Amino acid sequence: xxxxxxxxxxxxxxxxxxxxxxxxxxxxxxxxxxxxxxxxxxxxxxxxxxxxxxxxxxxxxxxxxxxxxxxxxxxxxxxxxxxxxxxxxxxxxxxxxxxxxxxxxxxxxxxxxxxxxxxxxxxxxxxxxxxxxxxxxxxxxxxxxxxxxxxxxxxxxxxxxxxxxxxxxxxxxxxxxxxxxxxxxxxxxxxxxxxxxxxxxxxxxxxxxxxxxxxxxxxxxxxxxxxxxxxxxxxxxxxxxxxxxxxxxxxxxxxxxxxxxxxxxxxxxxxxxxxxxxxxxxxxxxxxxxxxxxxxxxxxxxxxxxxxxxxxxxxxxxxxxxxxxxxxxxxxxxxxxxxxxxxxxxxxxxxxxxxxxxxxxxxxxxxxxxxxxxxxxxxxxxxxxxxxxxxxxxxxxxxxxxxxxxxxxxxxxxxxxxxxxxxxxxxxxxxxxxxxxxxxxxxxxxxxxxxxxxxxxxxxxxxxxxxxxxxxxxxxxxxxxxxxxxxxxxxxxxxxxxxxxxxxxxxxxxxxxxxxxxxxxxxxxxxxxxxxxxxxxxxxxxxxxxxxxxxxxxxxxxxxxxxxxxxxxxxxxxxxxxxxxxxxxxxxxxxxxxxxxxxxxxxxxxxxxxxxxxxxxxxxxxxxxxxxxxxxxxxxxxxxxxxxxxxxxxxxxxxxxxxxxxxxxxxxxxxxxxxxxxxxxxxxxxxxxxxxxxxxxxxxxxxxxxxxxxxxxxxxxxxxxxxxxxxxxxxxxxxxxxxxxxxxxxxxxxxxxxxxxxxxxxxxxxxxxxxxxxxxxxxxxxxxxxxxxx
Numbered sequence: 001x002x003x004x005x006x007x008x009x010x011x012x013x014x015x016x017x018x019x020x021x022x023x024x025x026x027x028x029x030x031x032x033x034x035x036x037x038x039x040x041x042x043x044x045x046x047x048x049x050x051x052x053x054x055x056x057x058x059x060x061x062x063x064x065x066x067x068x069x070x071x072x073x074x075x076x077x078x079x080x081x082x083x084x085x086x087x088x089x090x091x092x093x094x095x096x097x098x099x100x101x102x103x104x105x106x107x108x109x110x111x112x113x114x115x116x117x118x119x120x121x122x123x124x125x126x127x128x129x130x131x132x133x134x135x136x137x138x139x140x141x142x143x144x145x146x147x148x149x150x151x152x153x154x155x156x157x158x159x160x161x162x163x164x165x166x167x168x169x170x171x172x173x174x175x176x177x178x179x180x181x182x183x184x185x186x187x188x189x190x191x192x193x194x195x196x197x198x199x200x201x202x203x204x205x206x207x208x209x210x211x212x213x214x215x216x217x218x219x220x221x222x223x224x225x226x227x228x229x230x231x232x233x234x235x236x237x238x239x240x241x242x243x244x245x246x247x248x249x250x251x252x253x254x255x256x257x258x259x260x261x262x263x264x265x266x267x268x269x270x271x272x273x274x275x276x277x278x279x280x281x282x283x284x285x286x287x288x289x290x291x292x293x294x295x296x297x298x299x300x301x302x303x304x305x306x307x308x309x310x311x312x313x314x315x316x317x318x319x320x321x322x323x324x325x326x327x328x329x330x331x332x333x334x335x336x337x338x339x340x341x342x343x344x345x346x347x348x349x350x351x352x353x354x355x356x357x358x359x360x361x362x363x364x365x366x367x368x369x370x371x372x373x374x375x376x377x378x379x380x381x382x383x384x385x386x387x388x389x390x391x392x393x394x395x396x397x398x399x400x401x402x403x404x405x406x407x408x409x410x411x412x413x414x415x416x417x418x419x420x421x422x423x424x425x426x427x428x429x430x431x432x433x434x435x436x437x438x439x440x441x442x443x444x445x446x447x448x449x450x451x452x453x454x455x456x457x458x459x460x461x462x463x464x465x466x467x468x469x470x471x472x473x474x475x476x477x478x479x480x481x482x483x484x485x486x487x488x489x490x491x492x493x494x495x496x497x498x499x500x501x502x503x504x505x506x507x508x509x510x511x512x513x514x515x516x517x518x519x520x521x522x523x524x525x526x527x528x529x530x531x532x533x534x535x536x537x538x539x540x541x542x543x544x545x546x547x548x549x550x551x552x553x554x555x556x557x558x559x560x561x562x563x564x565x566x567x568x569x570x571x572x573x574x575x576x577x578x579x580x581x582x583x584x585x586x587x588x589x590x591x592x593x594x595x596x597x598x599x600x601x602x603x604x605x606x607x608x609x610x611x612x613x614x615x616x617x618x619x620x621x622x623x624x625x626x627x628x629x630x631x632x633x634x635x636x637x638x639x640x641x642x643x644x645x646x647x648x649x650x651x652x653x654x655x656x657x658x659x660x661x662x663x664x665x666x667x668x669x670x671x672x673x674x675x676x677x678x679x680x681x682x683x684x685x686x687x688x689x690x691x692x693x694x695x696x697x698x699x700x701x702x703x704x705x706x707x708x709x710x711x712x713x714x715x716x717x718x719x720x721x722x723x724x725x726x727x728x729x730x731x732x733x734x735x736x737x738x739x740x741x742x743x744x745x746x747x748x749x750x751x752x753x754x755x756x757x758x759x760x761x762x763x764x765x766x767x768x769x770x771x772x773x774x775x776x777x778x779x780x781x782x783x784x785x786x787x788x789x790x
Contacts, residue, residue, distance in 0.1 A: 009365050015358040019351055022105065022363065028343065029069045030103070031350050032332050035314075036325040037073030037112070038063070039080070061324060067102035071109040072353055073287075074099075075323040078121035078156065079113045079450065082457040085123055085156055085389035089371060090379050092157045096369035108362050108369060112207075112287075112322070115161035115199070116179060116444040117589065118400075119152045122451070123460040124391035127400050129442035130165055130191075131567070131586035132407035134182035134611030135650075137691050138715050139194035141403060146198025146206075148399055152391045153204050157371050159360055160205040160252060162287075164195045166240040167215035169612055170624060174220035175535035178442045178523065178567030178587055182611030183624035183647055184710045189240035190784070196248035205356065208244055210256035210289060211265060211276070212237050217258055222534045223299070226260045231703065233260065234738040236626065242280065243783050251284035251356065255318060257292055264300045266292045272317030280779055285352045287320040288313065293327045306331035311341040319349035392461050397591060404588040404595035406689075409608035410651040416514070416559050416580035418602025418653055423476035428512035430505045430553060431519045431546070431563075432487045435467040439565045440592040443523040443532025452528075461590055466518050466563065469593035473601050482508045487522045488530050489544030498545045502552050509556040514580075516600070517553055519546045520566030523587060531567025531587075540571045541618035547573050554578050563596060569610070571618040576644045584610070602653060607689035607715070609650035609758070613643035625759040628704045646760030648693050648710070654684030654720065658692075661755055661764035669772040670746045673731040673782075676753050676766060680716050681723035690716045694728050694785065695759065697752040702740055708759050712785030724790050732770055733782035746775045 007013060008022035023031070038061050077092045078085070096108045114120035118127045125148070133142045153161060167176070169183040181188040192208070199206040213233060217224035228237075244250055255272060256265040265271060266288060276282045296302050296309040303309035310327035321328035335341040354363070361367050370376070378385055410417070419425070433439035440463060441448045447459050464472075471479055484501035486494050509515045519542055526534035530543040541547050551574055553560050559580035562572065567587055575582065583606075585596055598604035613625055617639070623631060625647040633640040661678040668674045680690050694712035698705045712728045730753065732746050739745040748770045756762040 008363060011364055015355055018363060019354040019358060022354060023347060023350060026105070028333055028336055028346070030105070031346050032328060033066065033069035034072040034107070034353050035319060035332070035346070035349055036321040036328040037075045037109070037323055038066070038071060038325060039075035039323040066325065066329070067099055070103040070105065070107055071099050072320055073322065074109045074111045076113055077111055078119070078158070079446065082122040082451065082454050082460065084386050085121065085391050086385040086387060087382050088121070089156050089374065089389065090382050090385060093369040093379055107357065108367065110159045110357065110360070111157060112160035112162060113153060113158050114444055114449070115149050115153060115163045116165065117442050117587070118445065119149055119391060120444055120446045120449060121391060122446055122457070124152060124446060125396040125400055126441055126445045126447070126461060126590040128403050128407050128589040128592065129178045129567070129587040130181045131178050131611055132403065132588055133191050133195070134187055135407040135409055135586060135608040136403065137187070137609050137713050138406060139190050141406060142191050143194040143198035145399060145403060146195040147202055148396055150199040150202030150204040154202050155371055155389060157369060158204065160207060161199055162207045162209065162254065163199070164192045164206070164208070165210065166192045166208055166244060167210055168236055168240060170216045171220040172568040172612055173537040173540065174215060174217065175222055175532050175537070176215070177612065178531050179444065180215060183613065184626060185236055185239040186710045187611060187713070189243035192240055193244045193248040196244055196250045200249050200251065205251045206248070207252040207254050207287065208241055208250055209254035211253050212241060212256060212271065213260045213265065214256040214258050221536050223257050226258045228260065230742055231738045234742070239783070242779060245276070245280050245282050246779070246783070253282065253284065253286050254289050255286060255292055257289055257295065259300055264296055264302060266318055267296050267302055267312040267316045269316040277317065283352070285319045285356055286317050288318050288322045290323045291326070293318060293321045307335040307340060311335045314341065314345045314349060319352050400589050401591035401595060404585070404591045405598060405604045407585065407588060407608045408595055408599045408604070408606055409584045409610055410599065410606040411582040411584050411610070411614065411645050411649065412576070412579060413581045413651055416561065417600060419474070419600055420602050424478065425514060426478045426512045427470070427474065427480070428508040428515045429467050429470060429479055429481045430484050430508065430515055430517050431549070432483045432485055433466070433520055433522070433565050434481060434483065434518035435465045436522070437463040437465055438522060439465070439518070439520070440587060440589055441523060442567060442587040443525055443529060443535070445523070448523045448532070449525065463590050464593040466565065466593045466596055469597035470516065470600070472594070473597035473603070480508055480512070485545045485549050487544055487546070502545065502549050505549060506552055506556055509553050509558045512558055515553050515558050515560040516563055517550055517560055518563045518565060519550060520564045521568070523567055537568065539618045540569070540615045542570045542572070550575050561600065565592070565596070569612050569614040571615045572644070573618070576616070605653045605686060605688045606650065607652060607691065609648050609691050610645060611647070613647045614645040616640070616642060616644040626706050626709060629707055632707070643760070646758045648691070648756065648758035649760065650691065652688045652690070654682055654686045654688035656688070656690040656718070657681045657683045658755065658763050661766060663753065663766050663768055666767070667769040667771055668732060670732050670748055670770050670775040671772070673729060674768060675727050675729050676755070677725055677727040678755055678764065679723055679725050680718065682718035682720055685720055687717070687719045690718060691757070692716060692726050693756050693758065695754040695756055695762065696735060697754055697765070698735065699752065700749055701737065701747060703737065705737060708754065710759070712787060714787045714789060716789055727788045729786045731782035733777055734785060735770065736777050736781055744777045744781070746770065746777060748772055748774060
């Protein structure tokens with residue numbers, strides 16, 4: 001061992017010094033090998049779980065050829081095919097030992113997995129999707145979820161999780177709306193930051209994605225170009241990432257697939273280096289979205305060769321190519337050797353990668369790939385360890401149910417709900433999703449994402465349907481079931497079958513005392529579902545003939561409870577005004593069925609709030625609440641885009657009274673702060689959770705501003721008859737926006753701080769005035785509004 005190598009093995013030295021010593025000993029090929037992953041379990045044809053996967057895999061990876069140089073990452077050892085968790089530990093450990101033995105420095109690979117709504121592995125807990133996280137309006141709850149997810153991932157030897165998604169919903173027709181937290185940047189930022197804190201607290205590297213602008217693609221089509229002004233980009237899309245980078249301790253960021261105004265994110269140095277690193281001070285790794293570096297050549301046309309794509313991405317700031325080697329292999333080596341790319345860019349990325357590996361102890365001479373409690377003897381016999389690890393424990397399921405219960409939104413109720421302990425009531429449960437296990441799951445759940453490609457393998461978790469849960473919740477009721485229609489109306493003979501099914505449903509409704517219509521989405525990938533990646537919607541009408549079914553059921557005169565299990569909001573037609581009740585659950589996970597049944601019975605008092613508005617029109621006029629005055633109804637357009645149910649809306653089985661709303665000052669300076677307070681009282685007969693939302697209204701500004709903008713919120717649990725004081729400490733920084741010169745400014749003038757139960761239900765408007773000079777602020781400004789309850 002040379003003196004230099006002894007230095008990088010020396011755990012008493014600072015990590016940075018060890019990394020520099022290691023880099024000094026590495027050849028160019030050994031350096032480059034640390035900058036890519038391999039995905040040996042990927043599907044070569046059809047059944048893709050990543051965009052254009054089949055096109056990107058025409059060149060098979062020969063591990064025996066590449067491993068002697070080293071390896072940066074292992075892609076989805078658990079998330080590519082069904083594997084028992086303990087067997088997966090053995091497989092991953094064996095792979096790591098092979099990697100360590102093959103390269104002369106003995107450096108292992110970082111193992112990454114998806115964890116959008118739970119660890120995407122066979123048998124792992126399926127939590128509600130991020131849109132349901134937003135519906136809870138409770139960051140602390142989501143932090144607990146992330147801790148459980150991270151604990152499971154670390155228990156099997158995983159190092160990095162590709163979550164959370166911080167894209168802000170701009171048009172819910174986008175298929176990946178289910179993966180977003182909502183349509184408001186403050187809600188997205190605060191919930192996502194909590195998730196990152198939870199994941200990082202377990203040792204897992206969290207990954208912010210998709211940096212930045214992905215959700216604003218034209219016509220809500222996946223991977224379509226993004227055309228938005230710098231001001232919208234800065235004030236809507238950037239803040240969630242800014243908050244998470246600054247406050248969460250996140251260690252990785254993933255670039256977006258899209259181009260913004262013609263510049264692909266993967267090749268945007270201003271974004272990945274200028275904003276992220278030089279302005280915000282981010283020091284972690286930037287990883288490519290799957291095949292994103294190659295897309296600079298194949299999709300965007302800004303690179304003519306693989307070497308040009310590699311050079312563009314590396315210069316921009318993409319440190320690691322995922323999921324497998326393409327441009328960052330031989331083409332990157334060639335780009336350096338021919339002088340097209342300075343080797344300093346390779347060293348820059350390598351330094352970040354190795355520092356992260358040092359944090360995991362991967363540069364230590366005694367590093368082991370085995371999780372705590374495992375020994376080398378456990379690797380000898382796979383069958384002996386099968387079943388040793390449980391990734392869906394009772395504790396996990398209890399938390400999954402808690403989140404699902406908190407996320408269900410009671411949207412409308414004419415008094416029909418709760419049903420209480422209904423006895424002898426005749427309930428017709430109707431709809432294609434009522435008895436479908438997969439109705440509970442988003443597209444990045446393991447059963448939906450990968451499991452459907454392996455129908456011979458059991459689903460791996462308990463997954464009660466809504467119908468099963470209703471029968472368990474109402475044992476004394478007479479419950480019939482009629483699926484009536486297909487989810488999407490596609491396929492030979494489906495049209496006739498759906499028509500006949502609607503007739504059967506009408507008959508069942510007329511014979512019942514109550515109809516529970518379970519409708520919505522079936523998650524999938526690239527057109528294999530009605531929601532999910534690559535499953536974009538042409539309109540906001542329920543898929544297939546589900547809206548026809550719902551309208552027909554309402555016409556029978558039997559009370560209808562529309563129960564939506566979905567990945568995006570739909571317009572709902574006449575049901576918005578004529579249904580007995582509307583209950584919405586955004587892919588509520590493995591405990592979603594019992595959670596929905598509990599809300600219908602009243603066992604659960606609903607407290608969820610809409611993280612996305614429910615549109616009134618189905619025909620291409622979706623919009624979010626975060627809009628300027630001219631985005632609303634006007635006398636010069638015949639189209640009224642007002643949402644039927646606005647962002648933040650949600651009902652309860654108890655009642656709350658808001659009183660004594662005050663500010664502690666009527667004015668403050670452009671660098672000052674003030675406190676907004678009110679008293680909330682539970683005036684009903686049962687315990688409940690009220691949600692208080694604080695909005696900012698800026699009536700006169702140098703640029704057009706949204707009518708309302710969420711700047712704070714509080715979930716307030718109150719026993720029946722109890723009351724409490726809720727206070728928000730608001731800095732003038734919160735009023736900052738991107739001015740005419742594209743710097744962030746706090747302008748003097750009049751504002752209104754609005755306390756509301758939703759963006760459309762403002763209870764108090766409190767005028768305040770900012771005095772003093774116009775003030776320019778930067779990334780160090782105050783981003784949060786602290787809340788005190790009690």
